[in-house]
Amino acid sequence: MRRAALALLAGATLWAASALGSTADPLVSADAVRADLKRVLASIQELHPDPGFTMDHQSVTDMAARISADLSAPMTQREAWRALSRLNPLLGDGHMLVAFPDRMARLREHIQAGGRLLPIDVRIDDAGRLLLAKQAAGRPAGTIVSAIDGRPSSALVGAILARTHGDGPAHARVLAGDRFVLFYWLIFNGGPDYHVTFTSGDSITLPGRDLIPPAIDPEPAFADTVSNAILPGDIGYLRVDSFDGAGLDAFRTYTADLFARFHTAGVRDLIIDLRFNPGGDDKLWIEGLAPYFATKPYRLYSRAAVKLHQGVASPGEVIGSVKMIEGKRYYQPRLDNPVRIPGRTWILAGTRSYSSSILMLTAMQDQGLATIAGQPTGGRSCSTGRVRRVVLEGTGLTAFVPDVLFTRPDGHSCAQPVMPDLDVAESEADPMAAVRALAAAIRQSR
Numbered sequence: 028m029r030r031a032a033l034a035l036l037a038g039a040t041l042w043a044a045s046a047l048g049s050t051a052d053p054l055v056s057a058d059a060v061r062a063d064l065k066r067v068l069a070s071i072q073e074l075h076p077d078p079g080f081t082m083d084h085q086s087v088t089d090m091a092a093r094i095s096a097d098l099s100a101p102m103t104q105r106e107a108w109r110a111l112s113r114l115n116p117l118l119g120d121g122h123m124l125v126a127f128p129d130r131m132a133r134l135r136e137h138i139q140a141g142g143r144l145l146p147i148d149v150r151i152d153d154a155g156r157l158l159l160a161k162q163a164a165g166r167p168a169g170t171i172v173s174a175i176d177g178r179p180s181s182a183l184v185g186a187i188l189a190r191t192h193g194d195g196p197a198h199a200r201v202l203a204g205d206r207f208v209l210f211y212w213l214i215f216n217g218g219p220d221y222h223v224t225f226t227s228g229d230s231i232t233l234p235g236r237d238l239i240p241p242a243i244d245p246e247p248a249f250a251d252t253v254s255n256a257i258l259p260g261d262i263g264y265l266r267v268d269s270f271d272g273a274g275l276d277a278f279r280t281y282t283a284d285l286f287a288r289f290h291t292a293g294v295r296d297l298i299i300d301l302r303f304n305p306g307g308d309d310k311l312w313i314e315g316l317a318p319y320f321a322t323k324p325y326r327l328y329s330r331a332a333v334k335l336h337q338g339v340a341s342p343g344e345v346i347g348s349v350k351m352i353e354g355k356r357y358y359q360p361r362l363d364n365p366v367r368i369p370g371r372t373w374i375l376a377g378t379r380s381y382s383s384s385i386l387m388l389t390a391m392q393d394q395g396l397a398t399i400a401g402q403p404t405g406g407r408s409c410s411t412g413r414v415r416r417v418v419l420e421g422t423g424l425t426a427f428v429p430d431v432l433f434t435r436p437d438g439h440s441c442a443q444p445v446m447p448d449l450d451v452a453e454s455e456a457d458p459m460a461a462v463r464a465l466a467a468a469i470r471q472s473r
Contacts, residue, residue, distance in 0.1 A: 121202070171225060217235065265298070266303070289366070295368075329435065332352075339430065388408075
């Protein structure tokens with residue numbers, strides 16, 4: 028769902044701005060960090076309609092006590108994040124975390140000051156091993172990294188996962204891998220050169236990079252988030268890596284042109300690839316995708332739990348209560364659309380499919396509008412949403428807390444991931460392998 032940027036404590040913006048003015052973080056007191064820790068916990072109670080759906084209260088309380096006890100001396104903003112972000116895994120929600128603010132600006136400042144970033148892209152597998160995500164230093168993707176700058180990969184992965192948010196371990200692993208360069212800088216600094224050791228025993232020293240990896244950018248260029256093709260057998264393929272609301276007009280224009288070209292080319296069936304889409308604004312798929320294949324009315328959820336707080340409560344409603352909303356709004360299909368796909372629609376899902384992507388997957392699956400293929404999502408099939416931004420006054424860090432919990436249209440298996448109707452194996456080294464396999468299955472099913 029749309030990630031509303033509601034600054035509940037706007038007074039900290041001046042602190043954050045001053046922090047950007049120098050490569051040296053100003054120090055904050057242990058008491059200030061401790062006060063922000065309390066504010067995070069209070070914000071969860073204030074904003075979240077059902078914290079127990081994703082987290083164990085006692086585990087979070089115990090961790091908060093350990094964090095507070097560990098605070099003693101003044102620290103930098105990054106050190107404050109290292110402390111408070113230990114809550115993130117226990118919150119159990121990809122929408123709920125303590126985040127480091129203005130990361131792109133801070134990384135650019137670091138580079139301009141002569142700093143360099145980790146020069147390899149990595150991923151974390153199910154066993155917790157660190158692997159090259161792309162070819163690097165003459166080694167193929169999938170090569171196991173055993174150490175960086177003398178630190179064992181197990182220690183690096185452990186430190187990063189101990190601060191990574193997510194709906195569960197699988198979700199956290201892909202987020203940690205995709206943002207590893209950012210986390211490495213936040214926790215270990217690094218650069219200007221990096222000594223990388225592989226399990227084969229060989230090692231290499233690489234110069235750090237002076238460009239920020241696209242995976243870290245929260246606002247990628249629209250052109251980098253979409254791609255398309257016509258596959259053998261008159262199958263249209265559309266990959267969408269973001270539902271960023273800022274790109275709504277561009278997306279509607281893009282898909283109108285694309286489906287017109289698909290129609291002219293005689294495309295029969297459609298694959299929509301959401302494996303790398305972390306979500307955004309539902310309007311993009313409601314207005315830019317569904318009109319080209321939906322055949323009957325559909326709703327986004329069966330019910331939604333909304334926490335009433337100062338930002339959303341109407342006159343007469345009780346602040347602090349939870350309002351249940353039945354999913355009565357049905358979106359109508361565009362049966363008169365002359366460029367609608369005449370055949371079936373398949374949606375590829377994966378561990379990175381999240382938020383608005385999950386709402387699309389469950390809406391289409393539960394109401395028989397598309398076949399879900401691929402792998403289970405990393406997030407739960409009943410997703411939180413409408414994320415609120417809470418600026419933490421003492422440290423300038425940012426907390427994110429959702430204030431809505433959606434129940435999928437069929438109301439079942441809320442705590443489970445979205446399970447595909449058709450299992451299609453995934454290859455991190457060759458993302459198009461799953462597309463080719465699905466296209467072959469579509470052709471064979473005709």
